[in-house]
Amino acid sequence: MTGRLFDLNTATRWRWRFYLDPWLLMGIAALATFGSLIIYSAADGDATFIEAHWLKLALASLLMIAAAQCPQRWYSNLALLVYLIGLSLLVAVMLFGEISKGAQRWLDFGVFRFQPSEIMKLAMPAALAWLLSQSHLPPKWTTLMLASIMLAIPVALVAKQPDLGTAILIVASGGMVIFFAGLAWRVIAGLLLGVAVAAPIAWNHLHEYQQKRVLTFLNPENDPLGSGYHIIQSKIAIGSGGLEGKGWRNGSQTQLDFLPESHTDFIFSVLAEEWGLIGVSVLLTLYLFVIARGFYIAWQARDSFGRLMAGAITMSFFIYIFINIGMVSGLLPVVGVPLPLISYGGTSLVTLMLGFGMLMSIHAEHKRNPKRSM
Amino acid sequence: MIRTQHQDRNQVRRRLVVVFGVVLLLFLALILRMAWLQITHHEKYQELADGNRIRIEPIAPIRGRILDRNGQILADNQTVYTLELHRDELPRPRSLQAVLGKLQEFQPSLPSLDDRVSTRLQQQWRRMNRHLPFTLARLTEEEAARFSVDAWRYPGFVVNAVAQRIYPQGQRAAHAVGYVGRITVEDLRTLDFENYRNTEFVGRSGIEQSYEAALHGQTGLRYVEVDAQGRQVRELNRIAPESGKDLILSLDLELQTFAEDLLGERKGAIVAIDPRNGDVLTLASTPTFDPNAFIARMDNDTYQQLINDPKKPLFNRAIQSKYPPGSTIKPFMGLIGLESGLITPSSKKYAGPSFEYKGMVYRDWKKEGHGTVDLDLAITQSCDVFFYELALDMTITRIDAGLAPFGIGEKTGIDLNSESTGVRPSAAWKRRVHNKPWYPGETIIVGIGQGYLLTTPLQLASATATLSVQGKRYRPHIVHAEEDFSLPTVPMKAANWKAVVDAMTHVMTAPTGTGRRSAPLIHNTMAGKTGTAQVVSFAKDSKYNASNFSEEQLDHAIFIGFSPVTDPKIAIAVLIENGGHGGETAAPLAALVADKWLGKIGSTP
Numbered sequence: 019m020t021g022r023l024f025d026l027n028t029a030t031r032w033r034w035r036f037y038l039d040p041w042l043l044m045g046i047a048a049l050a051t052f053g054s055l056i057i058y059s060a061a062d063g064d065a066t067f068i069e070a071h072w073l074k075l076a077l078a079s080l081l082m083i084a085a086a087q088c089p090q091r092w093y094s095n096l097a098l099l100v101y102l103i104g105l106s107l108l109v110a111v112m113l114f115g116e117i118s119k120g121a122q123r124w125l126d127f128g129v130f131r132f133q134p135s136e137i138m139k140l141a142m143p144a145a146l147a148w149l150l151s152q153s154h155l156p157p158k159w160t161t162l163m164l165a166s167i168m169l170a171i172p173v174a175l176v177a178k179q180p181d182l183g184t185a186i187l188i189v190a191s192g193g194m195v196i197f198f199a200g201l202a203w204r205v206i207a208g209l210l211l212g213v214a215v216a217a218p219i220a221w222n223h224l225h226e227y228q229q230k231r232v233l234t235f236l237n238p239e240n241d242p243l244g245s246g247y248h249i250i251q252s253k254i255a256i257g258s259g260g261l262e263g264k265g266w267r268n269g270s271q272t273q274l275d276f277l278p279e280s281h282t283d284f285i286f287s288v289l290a291e292e293w294g295l296i297g298v299s300v301l302l303t304l305y306l307f308v309i310a311r312g313f314y315i316a317w318q319a320r321d322s323f324g325r326l327m328a329g330a331i332t333m334s335f336f337i338y339i340f341i342n343i344g345m346v347s348g349l350l351p352v353v354g355v356p357l358p359l360i361s362y363g364g365t366s367l368v369t370l371m372l373g374f375g376m377l378m379s380i381h382a383e384h385k386r387n388p389k390r391s392m
Numbered sequence: 393m394i395r396t397q398h399q400d401r402n403q404v405r406r407r408l409v410v411v412f413g414v415v416l417l418l419f420l421a422l423i424l425r426m427a428w429l430q431i432t433h434h435e436k437y438q439e440l441a442d443g444n445r446i447r448i449e450p451i452a453p454i455r456g457r458i459l460d461r462n463g464q465i466l467a468d469n470q471t472v473y474t475l476e477l478h479r480d481e482l483p484r485p486r487s488l489q490a491v492l493g494k495l496q497e498f499q500p501s502l503p504s505l506d507d508r509v510s511t512r513l514q515q516q517w518r519r520m521n522r523h524l525p526f527t528l529a530r531l532t533e534e535e536a537a538r539f540s541v542d543a544w545r546y547p548g549f550v551v552n553a554v555a556q557r558i559y560p561q562g563q564r565a566a567h568a569v570g571y572v573g574r575i576t577v578e579d580l581r582t583l584d585f586e587n588y589r590n591t592e593f594v595g596r597s598g599i600e601q602s603y604e605a606a607l608h609g610q611t612g613l614r615y616v617e618v619d620a621q622g623r624q625v626r627e628l629n630r631i632a633p634e635s636g637k638d639l640i641l642s643l644d645l646e647l648q649t650f651a652e653d654l655l656g657e658r659k660g661a662i663v664a665i666d667p668r669n670g671d672v673l674t675l676a677s678t679p680t681f682d683p684n685a686f687i688a689r690m691d692n693d694t695y696q697q698l699i700n701d702p703k704k705p706l707f708n709r710a711i712q713s714k715y716p717p718g719s720t721i722k723p724f725m726g727l728i729g730l731e732s733g734l735i736t737p738s739s740k741k742y743a744g745p746s747f748e749y750k751g752m753v754y755r756d757w758k759k760e761g762h763g764t765v766d767l768d769l770a771i772t773q774s775c776d777v778f779f780y781e782l783a784l785d786m787t788i789t790r791i792d793a794g795l796a797p798f799g800i801g802e803k804t805g806i807d808l809n810s811e812s813t814g815v816r817p818s819a820a821w822k823r824r825v826h827n828k829p830w831y832p833g834e835t836i837i838v839g840i841g842q843g844y845l846l847t848t849p850l851q852l853a854s855a856t857a858t859l860s861v862q863g864k865r866y867r868p869h870i871v872h873a874e875e876d877f878s879l880p881t882v883p884m885k886a887a888n889w890k891a892v893v894d895a896m897t898h899v900m901t902a903p904t905g906t907g908r909r910s911a912p913l914i915h916n917t918m919a920g921k922t923g924t925a926q927v928v929s930f931a932k933d934s935k936y937n938a939s940n941f942s943e944e945q946l947d948h949a950i951f952i953g954f955s956p957v958t959d960p961k962i963a964i965a966v967l968i969e970n971g972g973h974g975g976e977t978a979a980p981l982a983a984l985v986a987d988k989w990l991g992k993i994g995s996t997p
Contacts, residue, residue: 041804061485063484063485063486064485064487064488064517064518065487066517066518067490067518082697141849154396154399155399155400155403155404155659156403194411196488197407197411198404198407198408198411199403199404199407200403200404200407201618251444253429254437254440254441254444255438255441256426256429256430256437257430257434257436257438257440257441258434258437258438258440258441259427259430259434259435260430260431261430261431261434270441270442270444270445271441271444276444288427290426290430294430295427295430297433298423298426298430299423302422302423306416306421309415310412313408313411313412316404316408317405317408322400322401322404325401325404325405325408326404329404329407329408329411333411333415336415336418338549340418340422343422344425347422347425347426347429349421349425
């Protein structure tokens with residue numbers, strides 16, 4: 019009787035422990051090191067670039083470590099609130115952007131500038147994971163409708179800014195949560211069919227100049243002086259790299275500045291030119307390792323929220339990689355998405371590392387509360 | 393409970409497996425795409441990369457010169473030597489530290505290469521284009537020669553000869569000619585970036601600014617074949633730059649110099665216009681400055697000194713300053729009065745010591761009054777009371793409408809930027825600007841060119857030119873152009889023009905004329921009007937006594953005039969800040985300038 023107060027079986031009891039996932043950490047460190055070497059070459063041996071990059075990496079890592087220490091329930095409890103804050107900030111950006119004519123993605127707080135759409139990359143999957151984990155899976159129709167509305171509004175706001183890259187990433191992260199939760203296959207088939215039927219009809223209703231614009235978007239090589247130029251130069255860089263590459267800091271496309279944005283969005287082409295297919299394979303293997311670990315964490319997660327969130331974070335990471343490499347190699351249209359952990363700096367680095375911190379936190383639930391096995 | 397939780401878990405796990413499978417497939421797709429580019433089509437892309445060895449370099453055009461109407465050079469280009477950094481040609485490692493280390497080796501032998509250069513390099517190292525030369529310093533000819541001997545030891549550091557702006561006349565006509573300044577980041581937002589890729593300077597004021605597009609010219613291009621390290625192998629093609637146009641001014645440097653010297657140390661402006669075509673012959677503003685100071689990297693002290701000087705030397709008083717025109721407005725008021733029919737050349741008014749309206753007393757400058765006067769005498773003696781009464785009768789609406797065709801209170805449209813508008817008051821204007829109704833008492837003082845009325849010296853000169861040729865109006869311009877500058881003629885009766893011009897002639901010739909003391913200074917006939925613009929108002933019974941006021945409170949002296957009276961060839965406005973009476977200080981300057989010009993163009997009576 020007296021022992022009840024200290025009953026170890028009590029579900030609410032948990033232990034706070036410092037925790038970092040060593041496998042994720044190794045993968046991230048290896049990618050960041052590889053990235054630094056490539057940036058160094060793209061910046062023509064200018065160490066100041068590396069210093070600035072490392073400073074950003076270090077700050078983002080601190081955030082990741084802090085995020086890993088927070089219990090998972092903080093994320094599920096706060097998800098909706100952060101989502102709503104993010105949504106109101108997006109509305110603020112829209113109103114603010116109206117004044118300064120159009121493409122305004124930033125809110126200026128005087129001391130620092132900040133891009134609210136970035137919040138949504140994590141707040142969106144978290145809020146949907148919270149919503150869908152409130153009842154049993156697969157979700158009911160009503161829950162799915164609510165989830166779709168929650169997904170559609172911020173995406174529309176971001177796409178209107180216009181920031182297509184971020185909009186795609188938000189759609190993907192939120193959509194993955196709904197998919198993992200168990201969107202029925204026949205609904206997915208229905209959606210795909212709907213798109214397939216609607217596309218040609220919509221196409222015929224477009225004006226000629228609108229069709230032309232879409233075509234250029236899909237095939238930038240139609241426009242060799244504009245965005246097509248970047249893709250052409252990027253493909254030359256990749257293709258001329260061959261199997262073994264031209265050697266570190268010896269890529270003529272990179273060193274002669276034919277490659278645009280060589281240290282940010284197009285850094286993959288630098289790697290492919292100077293390190294060849296071998297370097298590319300090493301990078302993709304490292305990425306696959308991190309993704310596999312993310313899937314393992316989702317597989318092992320304690321509850322639905324953890325599973326959905328871990329799956330969505332991992333898939334966002336993959337989507338970054340796929341869109342970026344697909345873009346620079348001419349498979350996909352040009353969308354401004356960085357190559358995660360390799361591209362120089364960027365706001366997305368912070369979001370990315372925060373995501374890894376949350377992944378670690380989800381996995382740490384096993385250590386914090388080992389008794390509640392499930 | 394446990395069962396449904398298991399169901400939840402398995403639901404997600406099934407989907408995770410599916411998605412991971414898709415991820416693996418997409419990774420495979422990426423690898424295949426890479427293999428397709430890097431193995432299958434490697435040779436094609438290798439060839440394309442090898443062909444990518446052409447670099448396009450801009451060549452800056454030579455800036456057009458500025459010459460006066462006789463071909464005297466006001467703005468020219470001179471060859472100067474610069475030490476440039478070519479980052480492409482540096483030995484590796486091409487780091488900032490390595491460059492700074494090299495700099496220290498030869499810096500002691502080049503005094504022009506001071507310590508500011510390393511600060512500048514550190515600030516701009518990351519932003520600069522690696523393939524374009526970066527100017528480190530200007531070298532003297534001797535330094536350039538000395539460095540060139542050793543240059544082989546410092547690859548990447550190159551001595552280059554470039555054209556740079558010089559103003560051979562120094563301070564002369566500095567406000568009109570203006571100056572160029574180094575292009576800043578802000579400039580690049582507004583300039584055509586492509587055309588300014590290799591340009592260092594851009595017009596900042598005066599003609600240099602307003603004619604920037606014509607003076608700058610078109611940037612040329614060099615197509616250079618480079619090796620894998622980016623070093624030039626040979627030049628493939630060249631599109632020559634198009635030099636900027638030389639501008640010939642209507643300004644006469646000799647007359648300008650003469651006018652500037654007449655003003656001397658005083659703050660003031662002299663504007664002279666050819667009334668037959670609107671040519672601006674002189675646009676003098678004092679104190680002036682040396683525009684060459686803006687070209688050599690001006691140290692901050694010199695610049696601050698120019699900016700903060702209470703005499704405002706950078707301020708172009710001829711077109712930017714606004715003053716009440718004072719009594720020089722009276723001939724125009726007389727014209728409007730005659731045209732309105734409220735007076736005729738022979739109508740007389742009694743002009744006592746003051747004019748009273750609604751209990752307010754408006755005093756004449758002449759304590760005892762002028763007695764009974766007609767328009768001619770009122771202009772000749774500059775009678776205030778006559779014009780108080782006339783203005784009140786005409787109302788501000790009629791005055792506003794009458795002054796408008798002369799361009800009073802409007803930009804003249806001269807081909808220079810930053811011209812002031814001045815103020816031509818009306819009831820609507822006061823409502824708009826001050827949100828108050830117009831009071832008739834305010835009309836009374838506008839009659840003698842005080843109150844809200846504000847004009848620039850250029851406006852006065854232009855209006856005087858129009859008056860001198862019976863309303864033929866031209867847009868004043870400083871750059872000569874084969875173009876008709878005619879503006880709509882001011883429609884007035886010939887008799888009215890004659891009456892006012894006669895009165896202005898009497899200003900110079902009559903025993904009581906306010907400008908009579910200046911008449912001996914000119915060999916030709918002259919018509920004019922003196923004016924004095926109050927800076928401070930003084931109490932009712934006190935007499936204006938110059939010695940009671942500090943210099944800043946002294947009245948501004950103004951004079952407008954033209955010569956010869958028939959077939960005028962020059963119209964002038966003179967303004968001297970705190971110069972006291974227009975008849976004493978401003979009128980002689982106008983007479984001397986007119987005489988100088990008429991002598992030069994051989995127009996003798």
